[in-house]
Amino acid sequence: xxxxxxxxxxxxxxxxxxxxxxxxxxxxxxxxxxxxxxxxxxxxxxxxxxxxxxxxxxxxxxxxxxxxxxxxxxxxxxxxxxxxxxxxxxxxxxxxxxxxxxxxxxxxxxxxxxxxxxxxxxxxxxxxxxxxxxxxxxxxxxxxxxxxxxxxxxxxxxxxxxxxxxxxxxxxxxxxxxxxxxxxxxxxxxxxxxxxxxxxxxxxxxxxxxxxxxxxxxxxxxxxxxx
Amino acid sequence: xxxxxxxxxxxxxxxxxxxxxxxxxxxxxxxxxxxxxxxxxxxxxxxxxxxxxxxxxxxxxxxxxxxxxxxxxxxxxxxxxxxxxxxxxxxxxxxxxxxxxxxxxxxxxxxxxxxxxxxxxxxxxxxxxxxxxxxxxxxxxxxxxxxxxxxxxxxxxxxxxxxxxxxxxxxxxxxxxxxxxxxxxxxxxxxxxxxxxxxxxxxxxxxxxxxxxxxxxxxxxxxxxxxxxxxxxxxxxxxxxxxxxxxxxxxxxxxxxxxxxxxxxxxxxxxxxxxxxxxxxxxxxxxxxxxxxxxxxxxxxxxxxxxxxxxxx
Numbered sequence: 001x002x003x004x005x006x007x008x009x010x011x012x013x014x015x016x017x018x019x020x021x022x023x024x025x026x027x028x029x030x031x032x033x034x035x036x037x038x039x040x041x042x043x044x045x046x047x048x049x050x051x052x053x054x055x056x057x058x059x060x061x062x063x064x065x066x067x068x069x070x071x072x073x074x075x076x077x078x079x080x081x082x083x084x085x086x087x088x089x090x091x092x093x094x095x096x097x098x099x100x101x102x103x104x105x106x107x108x109x110x111x112x113x114x115x116x117x118x119x120x121x122x123x124x125x126x127x128x129x130x131x132x133x134x135x136x137x138x139x140x141x142x143x144x145x146x147x148x149x150x151x152x153x154x155x156x157x158x159x160x161x162x163x164x165x166x167x168x169x170x171x172x173x174x175x176x177x178x179x180x181x182x183x184x185x186x187x188x189x190x191x192x193x194x195x196x197x198x199x200x201x202x203x204x205x206x207x208x209x210x211x212x213x214x215x216x217x218x219x220x221x222x223x224x225x226x227x
Numbered sequence: 228x229x230x231x232x233x234x235x236x237x238x239x240x241x242x243x244x245x246x247x248x249x250x251x252x253x254x255x256x257x258x259x260x261x262x263x264x265x266x267x268x269x270x271x272x273x274x275x276x277x278x279x280x281x282x283x284x285x286x287x288x289x290x291x292x293x294x295x296x297x298x299x300x301x302x303x304x305x306x307x308x309x310x311x312x313x314x315x316x317x318x319x320x321x322x323x324x325x326x327x328x329x330x331x332x333x334x335x336x337x338x339x340x341x342x343x344x345x346x347x348x349x350x351x352x353x354x355x356x357x358x359x360x361x362x363x364x365x366x367x368x369x370x371x372x373x374x375x376x377x378x379x380x381x382x383x384x385x386x387x388x389x390x391x392x393x394x395x396x397x398x399x400x401x402x403x404x405x406x407x408x409x410x411x412x413x414x415x416x417x418x419x420x421x422x423x424x425x426x427x428x429x430x431x432x433x434x435x436x437x438x439x440x441x442x443x444x445x446x447x448x449x450x451x452x453x454x455x456x457x458x459x460x461x462x463x464x465x466x467x468x469x470x471x472x473x474x475x476x477x478x479x480x481x482x483x484x485x486x487x488x489x490x491x492x493x494x495x496x497x498x499x500x501x502x503x504x505x506x507x508x509x510x511x512x513x514x515x516x517x518x519x520x521x522x523x524x525x526x527x528x529x530x531x532x533x534x535x536x537x538x539x540x
Binding site: 050 | 230233234237245248249436438439442443444445446447448449450452537538
């Protein structure tokens with residue numbers, strides 16, 4: 001489902017590589033956690049997968065799409081296949097909660113009837129019922145995080161990338177979010193999660209990929225958090 | 228087909244909603260657009276008014292051909308026919324000896340001494356043909372025709388454009404041409420300045436919302452779907468500004484015609500400008516709407532471009 005073959009990314013020539021010959025293979029329906037300190041390259045990795053950045057070298061194939069052969073005009077089509085929960089939420093400030101989630105469906109041409117049917121369901125999964133008409137600025141950090149998750153899962157993507165989705169949440173809400181991720185993983189979505197949260201990693205008992213200084217230093221199944 | 232319709236409807240709907248939600252930004256942009264579009268409208272009306280003044284001056288210029296008393300009516304008719312056939316002749320008017328005298332008497336009605344002197348002699352005035360040219364710059368065509376020996380022989384005196392009047396006509400023609408050009412250039416320059424100012428304003432408004440564009444890009448929205456609402460929003464700015472500019476000029480004519488006349492130092496025929504505005508109201512409104520919508524839409528299309536680009540390195 002996700003294949004990275006000796007992928008490197010350098011932002012400037014003089015600087016050390018943000019990612020250094022990283023190879024990673026994620027099977028369909030797998031749940032993979034990427035751990036690492038700040039600056040280890042986690043976010044760069046995710047930005048490469050969403051084609052926000054291009055690798056300096058190496059090959060990336062996601063869902064059968066070879067990024068080397070991907071034309072600019074096809075990038076939106078790729079991004080529609082991937083659900084992303086961004087670390088900084090990236091909610092649209094001029095749209096309310098309902099519209100933010102609905103936007104992900106609108107861009108793929110889903111009918112208004114279906115949107116009215118689907119969006120409330122997803123909002124109730126992330127416990128945001130009753131907040132439909134609130135603007136993002138009226139929400140707490142945790143609530144914004146959950147809107148971002150609702151938006152990422154509403155299209156039922158084959159791949160879900162979540163960048164520190166529990167970073168701004170208290171332990172209870174953090175677990176609610178993880179449960180949502182596990183749930184959609186059970187339905188068949190491949191999940192790639194980056195986190196700092198040791199407790200979550202240890203409880204999940206999933207495959208853990210550790211990044212240090214831009215390199216993969218360990219890749220173990222059913223692993224615990226270890227740096 | 229239905230999907231395209233839904234997309235189009237969503238783009239328009241989102242544009243309108245965004246316009247309402249970003250009202251403070253919209254008001255700032257509209258204020259700038261109103262001022263610039265009003266200047267363009269004003270320059271349009273001023274240019275039209277100057278052109279009318281020029282037309283009035285040039286319409287008073289004609290060429291008088293004085294005929295010999297001995298010319299037969301068939302010779303005169305022949306000449307009239309030939310003159311009519313010339314391409315640069317707009318109209319001709321024939322005055323018989325009697326008509327010429329009556330006109331002369333009417334023109335000099337206050338001068339009793341002159342009139343009594345004339346009445347004591349037989350009619351000294353020749354029959355006259357008044358020619359109005361289409362284009363003053365090409366008056367030479369008529370002159371060449373009139374100096375042909377066969378035509379010159381029919382005339383008692385040289386045509387009246389000769390001498391000082393010809394120089395005056397040339398000067399006026401030259402001046403009016405320059406004034407016309409100045410009018411047209413002014414309108415074009417103001418339109419360009421207006422377009423640049425509006426472009427800058429819309430660019431600033433879109434710069435403030437660049438994150439929105441980038442987020443939509445990340446979520447997989449297509450170019451048209453992201454850009455569309457911005458174009459609709461800017462077109463709404465254009466429509467509102469165009470209407471406001473028309474209202475402002477209309478109010479100025481209604482409330483301050485006299486003040487305008489005074490402030491233009493008599494150079495501008497405010498009465499004509501007012502009439503021109505009234506009689507061309509719908510056309511001017513259409514011009515303003517087109518300018519506002521086109522400049523708004525093109526500006527937002529260009530301004531969103533840089534935020535829609537994908538990273539190539």
